[in-house]
Amino acid sequence: MRRLTTKRTGTSRVGFTLTEIMIVVAILGIVLAIAATTWLRQRVLARQRSCQEQLAKIDGAKEQWALTTNAPGSTTPAWSDLVSDDGSGYLKHIPVCPGEGVYDLHSINEPVTCTITEPLDHNSKDF
DSSP states (O other), X not given: OEEEEOTTTOOEEEEOOHHHHHHHHHHXXXXXXXXXXXXXHHHHHHHHHHHHHHHHHHHHHHHHHHHHHTOOTTOOOOHHHHBOTTSXXXXXXXXXXXXXXXXXXXXXTSOOEESSOOOOOTTSTTO
């Protein structure tokens, strides 16, 4: 910050030079660019984790249903078998994928899948 004096009036003004303002704006732009990419990556990872937790809950509900009904491993339960209207079923409500995918139940022997979620690699640098 510099103190500027004008030749005509002799008064002084205090302010920032254009160069100082441009440097501050450039630094803010760099910080924002780094923060935005990190935030977007973490948002995607949070959705994947949430989806995988939902898949695990649905698998557990399928297994409980199979044990209760003595269903063979090739049986595929319906959502109505796992969820009741009064909330007393194996799941309180039909889970919704945070990435707007659709959960496929499959048979008891097969894991539940989501139409869009890829498994997380827990050894990756993004995790």
